[in-house]
Amino acid sequence: MKTVSGGVCAVKGVRAFGLKEGKNGIAVISGGGQATGVFTRNKIVAAPVIVTREHLEQSGQIYAVISNSGSANAYTGAQGITNARRMAWSLAERLNIENNQVAVASTGVIGRPLNFKWIATKVGEVITNLRHDEEGNLRAAEAIMTTDTSPKYVAVDINGLRIGGMAKGAGMIEPNMGTMLAFMYTDALLPSEILRKCLKRAVDKSFNMVTVDGDTSTNDMALLIATGKSQVDISVAKFQKGLNFVCIELAKMMAMDGEGATKLIEVRITGAVSQKDAVRAAKAVVRSLLVKTALFGADPNWGRIIAAVGYSGANFNPDLLSLAISDRSEEVANIISSGVEVLSTKGERMVRKTSEIMRGNYVIITINLGAGIKHAVAWGCDLTYDYVRINAEYTT
Amino acid sequence: MKTVSGGVCAVKGVRAFGLKEGKNGIAVISGGGQATGVFTRNKIVAAPVIVTREHLEQSGQIYAVISNSGSANAYTGAQGITNARRMAWSLAERLNIENNQVAVASTGVIGRPLNFKWIATKVGEVITNLRHDEEGNLRAAEAIMTTDTSPKYVAVDINGLRIGGMAKGAGMIEPNMGTMLAFMYTDALLPSEILRKCLKRAVDKSFNMVTVDGDTSTNDMALLIATGKSQVDISVAKFQKGLNFVCIELAKMMAMDGEGATKLIEVRITGAVSQKDAVRAAKAVVRSLLVKTALFGADPNWGRIIAAVGYSGANFNPDLLSLAISDRSEEVANIISSGVEVLSTKGERMVRKTSEIMRGNYVIITINLGAGIKHAVAWGCDLTYDYVRINAEYTT
Numbered sequence: 006m007k008t009v010s011g012g013v014c015a016v017k018g019v020r021a022f023g024l025k026e027g028k029n030g031i032a033v034i035s036g037g038g039q040a041t042g043v044f045t046r047n048k049i050v051a052a053p054v055i056v057t058r059e060h061l062e063q064s065g066q067i068y069a070v071i072s073n074s075g076s077a078n079a080y081t082g083a084q085g086i087t088n089a090r091r092m093a094w095s096l097a098e099r100l101n102i103e104n105n106q107v108a109v110a111s112t113g114v115i116g117r118p119l120n121f122k123w124i125a126t127k128v129g130e131v132i133t134n135l136r137h138d139e140e141g142n143l144r145a146a147e148a149i150m151t152t153d154t155s156p157k158y159v160a161v162d163i164n165g166l167r168i169g170g171m172a173k174g175a176g177m178i179e180p181n182m183g184t185m186l187a188f189m190y191t192d193a194l195l196p197s198e199i200l201r202k203c204l205k206r207a208v209d210k211s212f213n214m215v216t217v218d219g220d221t222s223t224n225d226m227a228l229l230i231a232t233g234k235s236q237v238d239i240s241v242a243k244f245q246k247g248l249n250f251v252c253i254e255l256a257k258m259m260a261m262d263g264e265g266a267t268k269l270i271e272v273r274i275t276g277a278v279s280q281k282d283a284v285r286a287a288k289a290v291v292r293s294l295l296v297k298t299a300l301f302g303a304d305p306n307w308g309r310i311i312a313a314v315g316y317s318g319a320n321f322n323p324d325l326l327s328l329a330i331s332d333r334s335e336e337v338a339n340i341i342s343s344g345v346e347v348l349s350t351k352g353e354r355m356v357r358k359t360s361e362i363m364r365g366n367y368v369i370i371t372i373n374l375g376a377g378i379k380h381a382v383a384w385g386c387d388l389t390y391d392y393v394r395i396n397a398e399y400t401t
Numbered sequence: 402m403k404t405v406s407g408g409v410c411a412v413k414g415v416r417a418f419g420l421k422e423g424k425n426g427i428a429v430i431s432g433g434g435q436a437t438g439v440f441t442r443n444k445i446v447a448a449p450v451i452v453t454r455e456h457l458e459q460s461g462q463i464y465a466v467i468s469n470s471g472s473a474n475a476y477t478g479a480q481g482i483t484n485a486r487r488m489a490w491s492l493a494e495r496l497n498i499e500n501n502q503v504a505v506a507s508t509g510v511i512g513r514p515l516n517f518k519w520i521a522t523k524v525g526e527v528i529t530n531l532r533h534d535e536e537g538n539l540r541a542a543e544a545i546m547t548t549d550t551s552p553k554y555v556a557v558d559i560n561g562l563r564i565g566g567m568a569k570g571a572g573m574i575e576p577n578m579g580t581m582l583a584f585m586y587t588d589a590l591l592p593s594e595i596l597r598k599c600l601k602r603a604v605d606k607s608f609n610m611v612t613v614d615g616d617t618s619t620n621d622m623a624l625l626i627a628t629g630k631s632q633v634d635i636s637v638a639k640f641q642k643g644l645n646f647v648c649i650e651l652a653k654m655m656a657m658d659g660e661g662a663t664k665l666i667e668v669r670i671t672g673a674v675s676q677k678d679a680v681r682a683a684k685a686v687v688r689s690l691l692v693k694t695a696l697f698g699a700d701p702n703w704g705r706i707i708a709a710v711g712y713s714g715a716n717f718n719p720d721l722l723s724l725a726i727s728d729r730s731e732e733v734a735n736i737i738s739s740g741v742e743v744l745s746t747k748g749e750r751m752v753r754k755t756s757e758i759m760r761g762n763y764v765i766i767t768i769n770l771g772a773g774i775k776h777a778v779a780w781g782c783d784l785t786y787d788y789v790r791i792n793a794e795y796t797t
Contacts, residue, residue: 047708048711048715048716048717077704080707080742114704115704115707117704220689220691220709221708223708293614293615295572295614295792298789301789304793304794306510307512309616311512314444315617316442321444323445346476392690393784393788396700397695
């Protein structure tokens with residue numbers, strides 16, 4: 006498995022393009038086949054989520070995706086549903102596919118009516134410009150950015166078979182099923198049941214393990230679309246591995262680009278009694294405002310980390326707990342070893358090293374619960390002045 | 402029922418005093434009798450919580466409380482337990498009571514060893530100065546402040562019977578049982594079983610409904626101590642009402658003094674199917690970083706409020722949901738009425754009024770879930786630049 010350029014357009018049969026004008030953006034991705042999706046569990050469900058879920062149930066296939074930024078088209082009543090359907094129609098008509106073979110996705114302010122008029126005037130131009138190259142992927146990824154500061158996409162090649170993905174998301178990030186918008190494509194020819202299981206597994210290890218602010222969106226959507234255009238045979242295990250990689254990379258890009266963030270936080274839990282406990286502990290640490298602010302300030306206040314583990318609900322024995330901080334280099338700063346604080350005994354150089362790690366842009370917190378053999382990894386970011394600035398002034 | 406001055410010292414038989422020196426503080430409250438407590442559910446339990454719980458189990462009575470700031474005495478190993486016991490001994494010896502009639506409480510940095518030496522040199526002076534007046538209460542309340550900007554205490558008089566309380570807490574506030582430190586006293590003569598039930602009920606409606614940062618502390622402790630010195634007969638219902646008032650006022654003081662906060666947020670949920678749903682919805686809104694930052698910026702981004710209700714897990718019908726914002730004046734800004742956004746139809750004056758309310762220092766968000774008859778109220782605060790500043794630089 007190796008990474009390749011091009012994002013979703015690295016996959017055979019996939020073309021993409023997008024346009025942005027002020028706060029409005031529109032992206033189209035064409036190409037597809039068998040498809041599956043996971044969606045927000047928020048009880049306020051955005052119109053595009055309702056329509057896309059319906060289309061997937063009806064046809065099981067997606068041949069084109071249309072996505073807009075500027076309005077989430079959520080809590081917009083019957084008019085919102087009509088507008089989401091219109092987005093699908095505008096694409097189906099021009100691409101000569103069925104309405105229910107189109108996926109619709111939206112991101113932006115909740116409650117703000119969708120500016121369908123603007124979309125209608127632009128969709129033709131976007132379709133005319135659809136391209137099967139990195140530029141097409143880039144333009145689509147950029148068109149759906151809101152508070153995102155960079156476009157998010159990745160692709161891998163496994164013996165000639167491709168999996169590519171594109172995502173957006175920097176705030177209202179605490180998916181508990183899908184996440185903001187993530188579109189994954191593959192040219193693998195796999196039955197829809199396999200695609201469904203693989204997507205669910207990959208999402209659980211990636212988008213469901215990332216948090217920026219703890220707020221679950223009304224618009225979360227992750228789609229996996231298979232063009233089936235590759236002749237390469239692949240085992241399900243290998244495909245799963247590739248899909249996991251793509252989804253995890255996209256999830257990490259979201260955390261790294263979390264609103265106002267200066268660093269990525271990776272929390273690795275080992276030694277848990279159950280998978281559920283590992284996930285709980287990892288998420289509690291990565292979600293803790295006190296941990297997030299301590300990391301912003303490179304404040305070596307490790308008590309906040311173990312307090313978060315303590316209230317996470319995970320089973321563990323405080324006397325067997327171990328805690329270390331590291332970056333992506335070899336060196337690890339051990340802070341607690343089997344219930345005993347050890348950092349202060351390791352000499353000045355190690356204390357300095359710990360501060361250096363905390364000032365870096367990729368901080369790994371490893372916690373061994375000392376209670377079992379299950380493990381999990383979660384990603385998040387620090388909480389900064391810029392987070393407050395961005396969100397205190399979002400709609401104005 | 403009327404409020405009276407004096408905090409815990411408004412109660413017959415209660416004296417208090419405290420001292421502060423740099424980051425170290427010590428407070429003592431004397432007087433007592435039958436007592437009951439609720440404590441943190443964090444799996445990392447601070448030494449003073451372990452010791453106080455043990456004392457309550459052994460004696461069921463508390464005649465003195467000793468509390469320090471500067472170290473939480475949490476995750477401090479066997480030495481931490483020894484230090485907590487020493488704090489109790491130092492008081493029991495001088496006041497001529499049993500060790501297990503002393504409650505011990507700590508607040509400060511987790512993992513930092515307790516400076517017992519400093520406490521030992523000061524405890525005599527504090528005891529000598531114990532006073533049965535507002536000044537004594539004030540000095541004790543101030544001595545245990547950490548990031549708190551103001552002392553927190555309140556008392557009520559019910560036909561001559563008194564209930565008084567004192568609390569501290571501004572960060573690591575998301576109690577799920579007791580909370581930071583709260584000491585309530587009454588001169589009522591009530592059986593310990595009644596005291597226990599009343600405290601549990603009051604805590605559920607007050608400290609358990611306040612959040613600053615969503616982080617549950619290792620040191621949460623709420624005690625109710627009855628001196629039994631009043632001859633006034635009181636019904637349990639009336640006592641409960643008075644205790645609820647005291648606990649709710651203290652909880653609101655914590656939210657209002659939340660780290661960096663500029664305003665108190667009160668979330669009132671009505672129309673819930675169950676009490677659990679009402680609590681879930683109220684807490685999700687008051688905990689949402691996006692709601693907290695929007696209120697700091699007085700940003701009328703109401704979509705964030707309903708998104709939080711949507712992911713709270715509470716049952717409701719989006720088409721029957723209503724949302725209003727108000728302050729403590731009579732005027733209410735209706736934003737959503739039975740699923741329909743109405744604010745924009747109410748004219749310029751009402752839109753201006755909404756902005757005014759959001760800029761105020763006491764914002765009430767009322768949400769009718771339109772699904773049942775249960776209700777709940779939660780309190781929190783906005784998320785500001787100062788929150789980040791305080792917590793990025795806490796231990797340094």
